Amino acid sequence: MYSLPESLTKDNVLICFKEIQEHVNKIKSGLNIDCTEVINIDSAGIALLLELITPHKFHHQIKLVNLSASIHELCALYQINL
DSSP: OEEOOSEESTTTHHHHHHHHHHHHHHOSSOEEEEOTTOOEEOHHHHHHHHHHTOGGGOSSOEEEESOOHHHHHHHHHHTOOO
16 A cells, blocks of 8 residues: 655655556555545646546556545545546
8 A cells, every 4th residue: 555645736746656656566466545644635636646546557456545535625626536
C-alpha cells in the first residue's frame, strides 16, 4: 500500500506521480493507494487521482482506498466519481 501525503496540489503532484510510478514498477500485482491523509487538494490533485485509476496507464491495477473528506468534497464540486 502507498499512502498519499497530506497535501496533493500543483506543487507536488509530479513528485507524487513519480514516486507512485517507482512503487508500481517494484511490485508484481495491483497497488492500493491510501488517501486518508489528504487534507489539501486542488484540481491538479484530482487530475492525478484520475490519471492513476485510468486502466491503460499502468500494467497493474491501482485502487484508491479511504478517500478523505477533502477528496469527496472536491469530487462533488467537479461532479467526478472516483
